[in-house]
Amino acid sequence: MNKFKIIGAAVMLIFFASCVDDLNTEPKVELTLDKLLEQDPQAVEGLVSKIYGTFALSGPDGPGSTDVVTKDAGEAAFLRGIINLEDFSADAVKNRWGDDGLDQLTTTSGWNPNNKFFRYLFDRAYYTIPQSNNLIKILKETKTEIPDRENHIAELRFLRCLAYYYVIDCFGKGPLVTEDDINTTTPKKESTRKELFDFVEKDLLEAEQTITATKSYGKANKAAVQMLLAKLYLNAEVFTGTARYNDALTYVNKVLSDSQYSLAPNYVSVFSGDNNTSPEIIYTLIADAVVSQSYGNTTYIVNGSLSTETLDPNLFGAKDGWGGHRATKAWYGLFNGGDLAASNDVRAKLFWTSGHSYEMNNYKTWTDGFPSVKFRNSNYSGTSSSTSFSNTDFPLFRLADAYLMYAECVLRGATGGNIGQALTYVNAVITRSQGDAILASQLNLNFIIDERARELNFEGQRRTDLIRFGKFTGGSYLWPWKGGVKNGISIPDTYKLYPIPTTALQSNPNLTQNPGY
Numbered sequence: 112m113n114k115f116k117i118i119g120a121a122v123m124l125i126f127f128a129s130c131v132d133d134l135n136t137e138p139k140v141e142l143t144l145d146k147l148l149e150q151d152p153q154a155v156e157g158l159v160s161k162i163y164g165t166f167a168l169s170g171p172d173g174p175g176s177t178d179v180v181t182k183d184a185g186e187a188a189f190l191r192g193i194i195n196l197e198d199f200s201a202d203a204v205k206n207r208w209g210d211d212g213l214d215q216l217t218t219t220s221g222w223n224p225n226n227k228f229f230r231y232l233f234d235r236a237y238y239t240i241p242q243s244n245n246l247i248k249i250l251k252e253t254k255t256e257i258p259d260r261e262n263h264i265a266e267l268r269f270l271r272c273l274a275y276y277y278v279i280d281c282f283g284k285g286p287l288v289t290e291d292d293i294n295t296t297t298p299k300k301e302s303t304r305k306e307l308f309d310f311v312e313k314d315l316l317e318a319e320q321t322i323t324a325t326k327s328y329g330k331a332n333k334a335a336v337q338m339l340l341a342k343l344y345l346n347a348e349v350f351t352g353t354a355r356y357n358d359a360l361t362y363v364n365k366v367l368s369d370s371q372y373s374l375a376p377n378y379v380s381v382f383s384g385d386n387n388t389s390p391e392i393i394y395t396l397i398a399d400a401v402v403s404q405s406y407g408n409t410t411y412i413v414n415g416s417l418s419t420e421t422l423d424p425n426l427f428g429a430k431d432g433w434g435g436h437r438a439t440k441a442w443y444g445l446f447n448g449g450d451l452a453a454s455n456d457v458r459a460k461l462f463w464t465s466g467h468s469y470e471m472n473n474y475k476t477w478t479d480g481f482p483s484v485k486f487r488n489s490n491y492s493g494t495s496s497s498t499s500f501s502n503t504d505f506p507l508f509r510l511a512d513a514y515l516m517y518a519e520c521v522l523r524g525a526t527g528g529n530i531g532q533a534l535t536y537v538n539a540v541i542t543r544s545q546g547d548a549i550l551a552s553q554l555n556l557n558f559i560i561d562e563r564a565r566e567l568n569f570e571g572q573r574r575t576d577l578i579r580f581g582k583f584t585g586g587s588y589l590w591p592w593k594g595g596v597k598n599g600i601s602i603p604d605t606y607k608l609y610p611i612p613t614t615a616l617q618s619n620p621n622l623t624q625n626p627g628y
Contacts, residue, residue: 144249152257159263162270165239167396167408174404179234188407192232193571201573202441202590207475219602220595230612236274243271248290265322269331272311279307283608298619305351315340326371335394337365338508360520360527372510378457378544383491384502393508400498410501412486421466425497428488437480439471441590442568456546461485471591511540519559
């Protein structure tokens with residue numbers, strides 16, 4: 112029932128205006144927000160839930176609606192953008208559709224500021240940010256007694272920071288817009304990566320003090336804020352030039368000390384249709400086949416990885432197979448040298464090999480490469496029926512990631528941890544999936560980046576990980592179709608950032624293009 116409470120709260124007749132060209136657009140409602148809350152203070156739940164929904168849904172009125180300008184509502188959803196820009200651009204997963212701009216992502220070549228998929232993520236972030244600002248300002252200023260006012264403000268600050276995190280990570284700069292900028296008409300100046308980083312750090316540290324520690328499925332709590340802080344600090348050297356691994360470990364330790372979370376006994380259960388019962392998930396983006404439909408949530412991952420050409424989508428709880436995504440040997444080759452049948456690791460079994468070739472000779476050929484069936488719409492426990500839309504929630508933050516982050520921080524010299532505990536955490540992740548535990552002599556950064564691939568691929572993190580490990584650009588690490596060539600070639604360092612979309616440059620003359628574009 113917890114899963115449906117947040118969805119139900121979002122199903123209110125509240126229509127938010129798209130804000131691609133105007134970062135200060137206020138929500139359009141039948142009543143102003145302050146009047147709405149004055150008449151019904153409980154309406155705050157639906158208003159806040161709408162902001163949660165911006166990360167998983169395309170719009171407020173079903174899968175065909177959209178909050179941002181696009182001809183195809185589903186392809187512009189926030190989560191779909193994260194998968195496109197974090198996974199398809201990296202080594203593990205490729206898409207074959209060849210949509211305008213998607214080929215350039217899957218081959219890490221020909222990037223330019225007119226690519227619609229770059230625009231979608233930028234627009235999504237700058238839709239969520241001002242909408243969060245609007246509610247924060249109203250909740251701060253209204254004289255109406257609002258239930259859990261301070262907690263709701265902290266939730267909104269987390270969601271705003273989450274959107275800014277992807278701006279920092281993917282684009283490296285952008286306007287810094289807060290609740291203090293509402294009703295201003297002058298275009299905001301461009302803020303540097305460091306300035307955005309500092310704002311997000313400060314905002315999260317303040318939100319940590321007031322947000323509830325209680326776990327409530329689908330909503331942010333103290334552990335979610337701490338996890339986002341840990342990720343911010345983990346990538347601080349890339350984002351600001353100054354390493355913050357001590358701080359990253361401090362916040363990882365806070366997450367690990369929270370007794371509300373534990374590793375799920377079975378890996379597959381974390382990615383199944385009933386994963387809302389998982390004890391491992393810290394923060395999730397909710398999907399539901401009836402009430403929370405979207406072509407851009409996990410429906411995109413599940414259906415996109417299935418095709419009746421080589422398998423029955425009903426085996427994984429889906430009515431439809433879109434035949435788009437396949438993994439490459441850069442992912443499944445990490446299990447027992449690619450001999451998946453001989454591997455004991457449960458994660459090695461989550462690829463569909465029948466009718467498919469090991470080598471991806473042509474990324475546009477469906478049978479080249481193994482589709483990942485890690486995410487599925489079928490329930491792990493009990494029976495379930497196939498549906499057109501996914502019931503599987505997306506685990507944006509989960510405990511296994513925190514275990515691996517702990518080990519990485521220790522290996523990078525962070526204090527506040529030790530190698531013995533790091534080994535224990537890493538082996539807990541491996542043996543949970545029936546893999547072979549490693550020795551202390553095997554635990555190094557090269558092992559960690561590979562283990563992060565085995566454990567976390569297709570979860571919207573791979574590009575960021577490869578950049579942090581110095582493996583994304585250049586030619587020291589090649590993967591299938593890197594640079595548009597079958598066996599991979601070097602790509603320029605400019606690709607560590609995406610170009611600022613042309614539409615954003617046109618909307619705000621203070622913005623400048625990233626170098627190399």
